[in-house]
Amino acid sequence: MAFKFLEKLSQDFSELLNDKEEYNVIIEVGQEQSEKTFTAHSAILRYRSSYFNKELSNTVPSDDNNKIIIKPYISAQIFEIILKYIYLGIVDTENMDNRTIYDLMVVANELEFEELSDKLENHLIESKASWLRTHFTFVYHSIFKYNKFKNLENFCNDIIAKHPSTIFESAKFTSLHESALISILKRDDLQMKESEIWDYVIKWGTAQNSTLPEKLEEWSDENFTTLKTTLQQCLPLIRYFHIPNPEVVDKIKPYKKILDKELWNDLKQYLILPDRPIKSIILPQRLVLKQEFPARVIELFSTLINEEHASMISSWIDYRSTSYSSRNNPYEFQLILQGSKDGFAPRTFWNICGGQANTIVVAKVKGADEIIGGFNPLAWDETKEEWMGTNKSFIFSFKNGNIQNSILSRIKKESMALWYPQHKGIFGPIFGRNEFMMRSDVSDFTQGGLSWCGDSNYCYEKPIRATKCRFSILDYELFFTCFIIYSSRNNPYEFQLILQGSKDGFAPRTFWNICGGQANTIVVAKVKGADEIIGGFNPLAWDETKEEWMGTNKSFIFSFKNGNIQNSILSRIKKESMALWYPQHKGIFGPIFGRNEFMMRSDVSDFTQGGLSWCGDSNYCYEKPIRATKCRFSILDYETSQLSKIFEKEPTKSTSKQFFDFSELLTEREKHENLGDDGSVLAVYREYDSVGHRIRC
Structure with missing residues (x-):
């Protein structure tokens, strides 16, 4: 019979770990103020770790016969856990915050403790999936940096396949590692139109080459070769033969020089003669999953604020004078960081929140029944000091x-x-000149009492606290404010086509004859010679009897570049009294928004001829120009659709299908609600919604 005394053995080894006399290895970890020195025994390190065996073999002893190993990029907290694992074979994650578990996994992998690394990787997937989803962008970028965590890669790729916007629409998409992009493109179940996948691949490729000209017409053959080389591993993974013909012409053709000649020739042939054999490999069409959207569930999303607070904050985001109700709040607050779970160090704030835009910070003041906070539409950026x-x-x-x-x-x-401060190990978020500032000199916002809401009104309208006293916090949270969108399935608006140029004619008079008396209309036009859609929304009735300025605060104009909703511009009315001009000469002019900010005109009674339509570069009546050029143009086709609300019935598809499905573009556009200041687009119809057909982002 074998008697095992493992507990006693472990206890003895713990004594050895604390032995400060017989050690012969010194390990220095951390940097500057956080630097710490550990001692260990070479025999144990060699037999417990192949990594340390190699390190010790290549390290020359010092004068006192100790070998010194320096690891500045491993924190003292993490290495202390690693050292206990080496000596005792025990790691206790019970009271360990999730980020520490993740960092421990990374370090264990680097030090070649595969058993520990694998165990922690599976623990994160099985028990910490919610944290992984909340910190998805950070996790996804980092695992491909190390390229070691295959289970996490599969976990993340499963999420991306079903929800591709998670990564494709993130601020850090273009910094994605090539291997990560390739792993996504290989997925047969990636839920995205192939033409959109192409758009993102081109976006990623051009971002890797900052010297490429912005305008494609200025590209040289060498520029195309550069892009082709960058994308050589990605291009074979595009399912070219499943892209609709118009999108091949509009999106693929401009970049045909980055494709192999045989592939481009086969693709052209396939467009015309799809049944004729070709030499190129035709990859299978991606699988389309049937999506079931759950009803919105109100759940406990915060320990500091409730649904009523969230609704009030949402109303402030939208400049409403009254608060949304909890039932019709158009925003979902997605928790990104919680101090009590993720830690209170200022550096943790920047590590987790870096790259996140449209965020709400809320903090509970220690010793006061008070919540303070701020909204930042911009992305937090740990690289900036300005x-x-x-x-x-x-x-x-x-x-x-x-x-x-x-x-x-x-x-x-x-x-x-x-x-955005220089010392991110001391400061967290800072609004204005300390009108709301979180600070700690001891790397813990709950200690030291240095956070502050100043009594100045220099940057913001008024102070938000009645006292100038500095304070510590009890807890704090940061949320991503995500707009709750319509899906194509439950979009509450029906687009009823009332005019189509290619069917009804392109004479200006035709527009007024057919659209006269019609209100709540969308006009869209495809620009000749440019892969560009322009348009405008008029809530008023078109009236062929009037010759005057028409006022409204609901109209807007817009454009889509390259058929891509990511490349869109929305320009809302600014000078309400001059929202639209109903002209005298209706045989020459069609719709005119503002002072020619979007105008359709033809002196030859045909909008496709003469090149006199125009989107001016003024921002007199509307917020911003919707085209990058001042050139006049003709159009290829145009449509006018009337919007009608769908009540208690399944939405129907627009019959507007000749050159694009605008209904789908519009509902997709609403996904990209962005409250930033970079020419961003607000959700097109959110102010009209009262039905409540919404789904989670």
Whole structure:
């Protein structure tokens, strides 16, 4: 019979770990203020770790016969856990925060402790999936940096296949590692149109080559060769033969020089004679999964604020004078960081929140029944040390947890909305000149009492606290504010086609004859010689009897570049009294938005001829120009559709199908709600929604 005394053995080894006399290895970890020295025994390190066996073999002893190993990029906290694992074979994750578990997995992998690394990887997937999803962008970029965590790669790729916008629409998409992009493109179940996949591949490829000209017409053969070389591993994974003909012409053809000649010739032949054999390999069409969208569930999303607070904050984002109700709040607050779970170190804030835009920070003041917070539409960026400008940010406070006792303070000095500090190991978010600042000199926001809401109104309208006292916090959270969108399946608007140029004719008079009396209409036109869609929304009735300015605060104009909703521009009405001009000469002019910010004109009674339509570069009536060029143009085709609300019935598809499905583009556009200041687009019809057919982002 074998008697095992493993517990006693483990206890003895723990004594050895604490032995400060017989050691012969010194390991230095961390940097500067966080640097720490550990001692160990070479015999144990050699037999427990192949990595340390190699390190020790290549290290020359010092004068006192100790070998010194320096690991500045491993934190003292992580290495202490590793050292206990080496000596005791025990790792306790019970009270370990999720980021520490993740960092421990990475270090264990680097030090070639495969058993520990694999165990932690599976533990994260099985027990910490919610954290992985919340910190998806960070996790996905980092695992492909190391290229060691195949189970996590598969976990993340399963999410991306079903929800590709998670990574494709993130601010860090273009910094994605090539191997990560390739692994996504290989998926047969990637839920994205092939032409959109092509758009993103081109976007990624061009971003890797900053010297490429912005305008494609300025590209040389050498430029195309550069892009082709960059994308040589990605291009074979595109399912070219499953891209609709118009999109091949509009999207693939401009980049035909990066394709093999045989592939491009086969693709052209396939467009014309799809039944004729070709030499190129035809990859199978990607599988389309049937999506079932669950009803929105109100769940506990925060330990600091409730649904009522969230609805009030959402109304502030939308500049509403009254609060949304919890039922019709158009935003979902997705928790990104929680101090009590992720830690209170300032550096943790920047590590987790870097790259995240449209975020809400909320913090509970220690010793006061008070919530303070701020909204930042810009992306937090740990690489910057400068003032950040925006006209959308605000700070706020709730006293006694009551929304009636709230203070809202909007940005006043836009150029100094936020300060991204140099010392990110000390400072967290800083709004204005310390009008709301989180700080700790001991790497813990709950200690030291250095956070502050100053009594200045230099950058923001008013102070949000009645006291100038500095404070510590009890807990804090950061949320991504995600707009709740319509799907194509439950879009509450029906697009009823009332005019199509290619069927009804292109004479200006035809527009007024057919559209006269019609209100709530969308006009869309395809620009001749440019892969560009332009259009406008008019809530008023077109009236062929009027010759005057028409006023409304609901109209807008827009454009889609390269048929891609990511390349869209929305320009809302600014000068309401001059929203539309109903002209005298209706035999020459069609719709005119503002002072020619979008105008359709023809002196030869044909919008496809003469090149007199125009989108001016003025921002007199509308917020911004919707085209990058001032050139006049003719159109290839145009359509006018009337929007009608669908009540208690399944939505129907638009009959507008000749050169693109605008209904799908519009509902997709709403996914890309962005409250930033970079020419971003707001959800097109959110102010009209009262039905509540919404789904999660």
